[in-house]
Amino acid sequence: MKDTGFRNAMTWLHTWAGLLPGWVLFAIFVTGTASYFRPEITAWMQPEAPRRVSALVAGQHALAHLAEVAPDAPRWAISLPDARTSELKVFWQEPPARRFKSAELDPQGGAESTARKTYGGEFFYRFHFQLMLPHPWGRWIACFAAAFMLVALVSGVATHRRLLADMFLFRRTRDGRRPWLDFHNVTAVLALPFYVLIAYSALVVFTHMYMPWAGKALDARGEKPAKPAVTGAVAGGEGPTVDTVSVDEIFTTTAKLWGEERSVRRIDVTDRGTPGATITLTRADGGAVSLHAREVSKFSAVTGEPIEQAEKTGPGRAVGGWLYGFHLARFADPVLRTLFFVMGAMGTAMTGTGLALWTLKRREKLSSAGRGGRFGYWLVSRLNIAFVTGLPIACAAYFWANRLVPAGLAGRDQWEINAVLITWAVTALHAFVRPERAGWREQFAVGAVAFGGLPLLDLATGGRFDGLHAGFAAVFFALAAFCGLGARKLSKTSAA
Amino acid sequence: MTWLAIALDYAALLAFALGMEIHHRAILRRTPSAGRRLAWKTAGALLLVLALIAAIGTQGVAVGLVLWFVAWAGGGLVLTLLLAWRPRWCWLPAVALMLSGVVGGVCAAGV
Amino acid sequence: MPTASPTPSPYSRAARARPGYRRAVASRALAATAGGYALAALCAAAVALLSGAPRDEAIALAVLPALVAQIAAAVWAFWAASATRAWLGIAAPAAVFGVIIVWIQHFAA
Numbered sequence: 038m039k040d041t042g043f044r045n046a047m048t049w050l051h052t053w054a055g056l057l058p059g060w061v062l063f064a065i066f067v068t069g070t071a072s073y074f075r076p077e078i079t080a081w082m083q084p085e086a087p088r089r090v091s092a093l094v095a096g097q098h099a100l101a102h103l104a105e106v107a108p109d110a111p112r113w114a115i116s117l118p119d120a121r122t123s124e125l126k127v128f129w130q131e132p133p134a135r136r137f138k139s140a141e142l143d144p145q146g147g148a149e150s151t152a153r154k155t156y157g158g159e160f161f162y163r164f165h166f167q168l169m170l171p172h173p174w175g176r177w178i179a180c181f182a183a184a185f186m187l188v189a190l191v192s193g194v195a196t197h198r199r200l201l202a203d204m205f206l207f208r209r210t211r212d213g214r215r216p217w218l219d220f221h222n223v224t225a226v227l228a229l230p231f232y233v234l235i236a237y238s239a240l241v242v243f244t245h246m247y248m249p250w251a252g253k254a255l256d257a258r259g260e261k262p263a264k265p266a267v268t269g270a271v272a273g274g275e276g277p278t279v280d281t282v283s284v285d286e287i288f289t290t291t292a293k294l295w296g297e298e299r300s301v302r303r304i305d306v307t308d309r310g311t312p313g314a315t316i317t318l319t320r321a322d323g324g325a326v327s328l329h330a331r332e333v334s335k336f337s338a339v340t341g342e343p344i345e346q347a348e349k350t351g352p353g354r355a356v357g358g359w360l361y362g363f364h365l366a367r368f369a370d371p372v373l374r375t376l377f378f379v380m381g382a383m384g385t386a387m388t389g390t391g392l393a394l395w396t397l398k399r400r401e402k403l404s405s406a407g408r409g410g411r412f413g414y415w416l417v418s419r420l421n422i423a424f425v426t427g428l429p430i431a432c433a434a435y436f437w438a439n440r441l442v443p444a445g446l447a448g449r450d451q452w453e454i455n456a457v458l459i460t461w462a463v464t465a466l467h468a469f470v471r472p473e474r475a476g477w478r479e480q481f482a483v484g485a486v487a488f489g490g491l492p493l494l495d496l497a498t499g500g501r502f503d504g505l506h507a508g509f510a511a512v513f514f515a516l517a518a519f520c521g522l523g524a525r526k527l528s529k530t531s532a533a
Numbered sequence: 534m535t536w537l538a539i540a541l542d543y544a545a546l547l548a549f550a551l552g553m554e555i556h557h558r559a560i561l562r563r564t565p566s567a568g569r570r571l572a573w574k575t576a577g578a579l580l581l582v583l584a585l586i587a588a589i590g591t592q593g594v595a596v597g598l599v600l601w602f603v604a605w606a607g608g609g610l611v612l613t614l615l616l617a618w619r620p621r622w623c624w625l626p627a628v629a630l631m632l633s634g635v636v637g638g639v640c641a642a643g644v
Numbered sequence: 645m646p647t648a649s650p651t652p653s654p655y656s657r658a659a660r661a662r663p664g665y666r667r668a669v670a671s672r673a674l675a676a677t678a679g680g681y682a683l684a685a686l687c688a689a690a691v692a693l694l695s696g697a698p699r700d701e702a703i704a705l706a707v708l709p710a711l712v713a714q715i716a717a718a719v720w721a722f723w724a725a726s727a728t729r730a731w732l733g734i735a736a737p738a739a740v741f742g743v744i745i746v747w748i749q750h751f752a753a
Contacts, residue, residue, distance in 0.1 A: 043723060045653030050722040187715045188676075192722075205550050205609060207617040223613050228606035237711060244707045250685040251692035251706035255699055257749060326595045351697055353705025363599065372535050373592075373600055379607040 047195035054192060055391050056417070058185040060424045061178060063388040064168065067428055070381025071161040073366055073374055076122035079157025081509050082439045084499040086124075086152040090144040092117045092300035092321075093292045095125045098147030099304070100285050102140070103127050111311075112137075113284075115304040118144050119321045125150070153444040155453060160435065166239075169458075173246060180247045183239040190232055193225060200226055214397045221390040224383040231380045232387075238360035282341035284316055291318050291334055299323050306338060314338035322367045329358035389425045396421060419468045419476070426480035426523075427464030429516065433487035434460035440498040474527060481524035489517030534591035536637055538600055540630030541584035543608035547623055548577035550612060559620035654725065668727040676721035679734040684714035686741035693748040713737070 071078065080088065099115040107113065107129035114128040114137065125144040128137040141150040156163075167175035194200065204226055207219045225232070240247055284306055292301045303319040320332035335344040362368060366377045396418045403414060438456035442449045464483075468476045492500075492510035500506045550556040552573035557565040565573070584604070589597035608626070615623050659665060688710035692702040717734045724730035 042653050046655060046723050047719075049653070049655035050719065054718075184711075184714060184718070187711075188718045191715060191719050202553065205546070205553075205556060205613045205616055207613050209617055224610070227609035227613070230602050231606060240711050241707060244703065248684060248688050248707050248710055251688040251703045251710070252699070254689035254693055254745060254749075255702060258693070324593060324596065326599055330595075349698075349700060351701035351705065353695075353697070353701050353703075353708065356708060357704040359595075368596055369599075370535070370592075372539075373596070373603065376539075376600075376603045376607050379610070380603065383606060383610060 044196060044198075047192040051189055051192040051196050052395065054185050055189040056395050058182040058189075059388060059392045059395075060420055061168065061182045062186055063385065063392065063424050064428055065165055065179060065182060066381060066385040066388055067432065068161040068165040070378055070385060071432070072158065072165050073369075073378045073381060075158030075162050076124070077158065077505060077508075078161065079122065079124060079155070079159065080505060081495075081500075082155045082157045082436070083152040084495075084501060084506075085444075086150070087143075087145055088123055088503075088505075089120070090118045090123045090125075091297065092119060092302075093289065093297070095142075095144035096288050096292060096301060096304060097285060098142060098144065099125055099127045100288065102142055102147060103129060106140070107131070107138075109310070111307070111309050113304070113306040113309065117300070117302055117304070119300065119302055120298075153439075154450040155439060156450050160454060160457075161432075166243075176243060176246060180240060180243050183236045186236045187233070190225075190229070190236070194229070197222060197226070214394060214401075217390050217394050217397060221387060221394060224387040224390070228380045228383045228387075232384060234360065234363055235384075238364040241357055241360045242364055244357070282316070282336070282338050284338065287316055287336050287341060288318065295320055295332075309338070312339055315344065324368070326362045326368050327355065327358035328362040328365070329354060330362070392417075392421045392425065418473050422468035422473070422476045422480060423461075423465035426477065426484055426520070427461055427468060429520075430464050430480060430484050430487055431457045431461035433484065433491065433516075436491050437487070437494065440494050478524050478527040481520045481527065484520035485517045485524060487517075488513045488520060534587060534634065534638065535600065536630050536634030538584050538588035538591055538597075539604045539608065540627055540634060541580055541587055542601065542604040543612065543630060544627045545577045545580035545584055546605065546609050546612050547627060548573050548580055550616065550623070552577060556616055556620070559616060560623050671727040672721045672724075672730050675727070675730045675734055676718040679721065679731065679738075680714045680717035683717045683734050683738045683741070684710040686738050686745065687713045690741040690744040690748075693745060 080086065095118050096115060099117070103110070103113050103115070110129035111132060112128075112130040116124070116126040116128075118125055123144050125142045126139055127142060128139045130137055141152075142148065143150045143152075163169075166179045168178060169175065170178065197203075203219070203222060205223070207223055208215055210216060245252070284304070288301060288304055295301060299321040301318050302321040303317075305317040305319075306314070307317070308314045314337070316336045316338050318334045318336075320334075322331065324330075329349075333346070335346055336342065337344055366374060369377055396414060399414050399417070403411065434456045435453055438453040442452045442456075446452065464480060467480065471479065491513040492506075495506060495510065551560060551565075552570045554565060554570065557563075557570065557573070585597075585601050588601040588604075591597060592600050611626050612623060615626070653659065654668075688706040690706075691709055692706035695702045695705050697705060720733050721730040724733055
């Protein structure tokens with residue numbers, strides 16, 4: 038046996054670097070995996086909204102709306118529908134406030150959207166890196182969880198004795214830790230490149246918050262960038278409007294040029310009313326991984342002439358843009374996105390089995406030694422239940438609330454989120470008051486019912502017979518089956 | 534063609550598994566010689582190269598590279614579960630993926 | 645693996661029974677987290693200054709090795725034979741980066 042000291046140290050490190058952020062990582066994996074289908078989740082949650090609408094028509098409505106409600110705003114931004122979403126959102130700035138105001142519009146009629154108010158997939162996306170905590174705490178915790186995950190990956194690889202030889206090995210022995218360890222190893226090793234890239238890129242995405250020191254060092258050398266203040270020549274009432282070009286015209290021309298398949302995804306109009314006014318059109322993603330590879334056309338809003346943008350290139354931006362794009366996976370077609378979803382699910386399984394392994398190992402120690410340390414076991418095992426089954430049940434509650442909270446209720450979107458919080462609190466309480474085995478069994482059973490009922494609820498409350506709803510039904514049934522198997526296994530075998 | 538790349542990726546993993554004694558015995562019910570194991574491993578490497586070519590040919594270099602290594606994970610998981618429960622059905626996903634590729638290709642050509 | 649690494653494990657049952665074990669592990673944990681982050685911060689600043697690239701590019705470039713340094717430092721902190729060596733192994737490269745930063749900020753044109 039070569040170098041057992043190193044391996045033992047790495048095993049110890051893997052245990053703790055994996056356990057401490059384990060619950061946060063599990064939650065990040067669950068919500069992040071769901072986030073791959075962010076627009077699709079929103080579509081599922083707004084079955085009354087139109088599907089596959091024209092970006093060209095929607096953009097013209099949005100521009101008309103902004104001209105009406107915010108003629109004097111220095112900045113406009115429009116997020117347009119594409120192949121995956123029919124959401125049409127307009128944003129505008131009212132100085133001196135830096136924050137944007139926004140409205141959601143009906144992409145076909147142009148009026149304020151009448152679809153039920155919901156955060157849709159945005160909830161999972163935000164949860165994924167903000168953890169429902171006050172800014173910026175969630176982001177910092179998510180970043181540290183990513184750093185811990187990288188340490189756990191490195192130490193895990195160092196710990197694993199037979200990385201390649203056991204790549205496809207799952208041994209179905211009845212007792213003990215073996216099947217858990219095998220599954221942990223298989224899910225970890227098979228998607229290892231994905232985990233490394235996803236955790237590393239998470240930190241790259243948050244460079245400006247997490248690692249601002251390069252920028253600060255450059256600033257100290259006097260290379261401080263000028264930060265533009267929010268000004269509004271028009272809003273302030275000083276001077277005449279100088280924009281002479283119709284945004285509508287430029288948008289329409291470009292949208293026709295790019296075609297319906299990959300049309301304009303975003304319109305930005307900046308410095309309106311000043312001689313420096315610009316119109317920026319961003320094309321829908323496709324064909325390239327890097328976020329910097331987005332096709333962007335920029336025009337002067339005064340002359341209508343295209344503005345040549347200085348190529349900002351370099352190895353750092355190339356790698357960083359690739360990592361950012363990889364993390365978001367917006368470039369992926371449906372098949373590739375499904376593969377990303379599967380890897381996210383494998384990451385969830387890896388984290389979940391990792392957490393379970395800690396308790397299994399500790400239980401062996403406790404029963405053999407019969408000494409203290411029971412509080413740690415109790416805490417970890419109950420937190421495991423509250424996260425591994427409690428959080429998915431809370432996510433199911435989100436979808437249930439989407440259909441059960443009345444469409445016209447004021448603040449209904451917030452009530453959907455309250456449903457998550459309340460359900461999660463109840464499952465956590467349940468986890469801590471019940472014996473461990475009963476806690477798992479009961480929560481698995483609840484999960485099976487909660488997920489299994491969702492496709493039926495969908496059909497009963499406005500769901501359509503199409504690929505999207507069928508896909509959701511398949512995932513919900515799969516989760517229900519998994520929970521059902523768990524509950525059945527736990528009730529069949531005698532208590533350990 | 535995306536399906537073809539995924540199918541080749543899966544086939545490569547299956548070939549690597551056949552290059553390992555424990556899985557070879559489970560799938561083909563006989564103990565492989567060292568030469569045979571090496572042959573399977575070589576076939577796996579070749580299939581991986583073919584999968585890479587198919588992935589890049591379909592989606593371009595940037596996205597193709599991602600497709601190539603992203604397909605290992607899901608395919609590997611399916612293979613692992615089949616090896617544990619139904620080792621003799623291991624070849625089924627490869628065929629199913631190939632068929633979806635052919636059907637998809639015919640549909641795309643027909644439309 | 646380099647043969648210089650310690651054997652036996654600093655986390656074995658025998659090691660846990662020794663006095664000062666908890667303090668040593670706490671010290672390593674601090675080296676891994678605070679020390680690792682400080683090393684990464686200095687690495688990012690030094691690489692950005694050394695690169696001479698435009699601001700955006702320098703920042704994007706510098707974070708890449710800085711993150712690797714952070715993870716390596718965290719792993720090293722628990723690999724090293726003792727807590728003291730863990731700190732030394734992180735402080736030494738950090739000092740190098742520090743010297744580079746001070747040099748460029750104050751002496752280079």
